[in-house]
Amino acid sequence: MFFFMAKKDRDYFLSFIAIVFLILHLHVSANEEADRIISLPGQPKVAFQQFSGYVTVNEVAGRALFYWLTEAVQQPSSKPLVVWLNGGPGCSSVAYGASEEIGPFRISKTTSGLYLNKFSWNKLANLLFLETPAGVGFSYSNRSSDLFDTGDIRTAKDSLQFLIRWLDRFPRYKNREVYLTGESYAGHYVPQLARQIVNYNANTNHKINFKGFMVGNAVTDNYYDNLGTVNYWWSHAMISDKTYKQLMSTCDFQRQKESNECESLYYYAMDQEFGNIDQYNIYAPPCNNSDGSSATRHNMRLPHRPHSAVQLYSGYDPCTEKYAEIYYNRPDVQKALHANISGHIPYKWTACSETLNRNWNDTDSSILPIYRELIAAGLRIWVFSGDVDAVVPVTATRYSLAQLKLDTTISWYPWYVKKQVGGWTEVYKGLTFATVRGAGHEVPVFKPRAAFQLFSSFLQGKPLPKS
Structure with a gap:
């Protein structure tokens, strides 16, 4: 029809189309511009x-999820979009992923400013930190009951809605490769969201260019997580032979909630036999309070473990969670982040929500069936483990992954970073597993250079370096 129009009419039509596209572009730009961070308080120039x-x-329900996008340092338009999720359940990706692990900034000890992270992952990708579900960090719901009846199912569905709508707000990312990353209870969030994306893509023409996690x-x-955890405790001399045998004979590791007798054994092991250690890195010093007591919380619930302050090796500060809670409660910081602008969060910002953690409503007893689905879908899947974590230890992960019974394509070998063994790895058909030597629960905190190498190899889809 267009070609049969008179030239004058065609010109008018083309002008009209151009105006429509301009209006749409301006609308999109306005949406982006409203969310632009000019500068954070105390931030170095970037x-x-x-x-x-x-x-x-x-x-x-008025549920809204908070995000923080830090674009790639160089050529962001050519770099993939990497979504980061922290676990808990109930812990903030801003407090941990962005501020302690892979983000571009660290919070100074005085909490008056920020300094640069030498091994920030935004040197390789555009990083999108998502606080999910509602009630975590700055994310909120106007329906207060949402904080008392959330769980795996709603978290996955809301996270998919977030990603779809966020890509509508940032259309320049729509064709970009998308990867999911995370840790701890994000071992549920990430594969569950991955499955949501795969199912969504199967039923739409507006597909997310999702590549893996x-x-x-x-x-x-x-x-297998609980069995592997108890075995880790015993093999690392954290508990006695007697307690180990009692745990193995008393606890039904299949159950969501253990018996009172089993719970009592956990309490005894942690209170009487562990000593004043950080379970997230059993060889690191704890963050001590002014009275000399440890700030580390004990972890009673399996597999849901509250995410406590992470301790760091010598040369790092073991109390960074405290600094995050001071910094992100500052009104000037919240204003700069466009966070809590309408007063939707009447409570103090915390790194983890104990309300959500205590009231987690539904949880998959095993994520292994989802792994089987996603391996069949041809996604790139990597699982890594810091080997001095006693909360979700390497033995737990190895026991779990062994149940997939995958064929080995590259046998177990040490991988290297800066001529040192960074850890060990094995490549299976459909999945790569890697350990990070000397790293605790939050791998990028304890071994930032090794974690950077791990991320780089993952993005390239190449095995970790053998030399």
């Missing part, structure tokens, strides 16, 4: 762009 704000995922020290399977 060349990359940052955006943060809210995406409503359920209008009826990587999870670390990941909660995976109730039975």
Whole structure:
């Protein structure tokens, strides 16, 4: 029809189309611009762009999830989009992933400013930190009951809605390769969201260019995680032979909630036999309070383990969670982040929500069936494990992954970073497993250079270096 128009009419039509596209572009730009971070309080000058704000995922309940995008340092338009999720359940990706692990900034001890992270993952990708579910960090719901009845199912569905709507807000990312990453209870979030994306793509013409995911020290399977954890405690001399035998004979590791007798044994082991250690890195010093007591919380619930302060090796500060809670409660910081702008969060910002953690409503007893689905879908899947973590230890992950019975394509070997063994790895048909030597629960905190190498190899889809 267009070609049969008179030239004058064609010109008018083309002008009209151009105006429509301009209006749409301006609208999109306005949406992006509203979320642009000019500068955070105390932030060093950087060349990359940052955006943060809210995406409503359920209008009826008024659920909105908070995000923080730190674009790649160089050539962001050619780099993939990597979504990071922290676990808990109930812990903030801003507090941990962005501020302690893979983000571009660290919070100074005085909490008056920020300094640069030498091994930030935004040197390789555009990083999108998502606080999920509603009630975590700056994310909120106007329906207060949402904080008392959330769980795996709603978290996965809301996270998918977030990603769809966020890509509508940032259309320049729509054709970009997308990867998911995370740790701990994100061992549930990440594969569950991955499955949501795969199912969504199967039923739409507006597909997300989803390529794969990587999870670390990941909660995976109730039975094998719990069995592997108790075995780790015993093999690392954290508990006595007597307690080990009692745990093995008393506890039903298949159950979501253990018996009172089993719980009592856990309490005894942690209170009487562990000593004042950090379970997230059994060889690191704890963050001590002014009275000399440890700030580390004990972890009673399996497999849901509250995420406590992570301790660091000599040369790092073991109390960074405290600094995050001071920094992100500052009104000037919240204003710069466009966070809590309408007063939707009447409570103090915390790194982890104990309310969500205590009231987690539904959880998959095993993520292994999802792994089988996603391996069949041809996704790139990496699982890594810091080997001095006693919370979701390497033995737990190895026991769980062994149940997949995958064929080995590259046998077990040491991988290297800066001429040192970074860990060990084995490549299976459909999945790569890697350990990180000397790293605790939050691998990038304890071994940032090794974690950077791990991430680089994952993005390239190449085995970790043998030399």
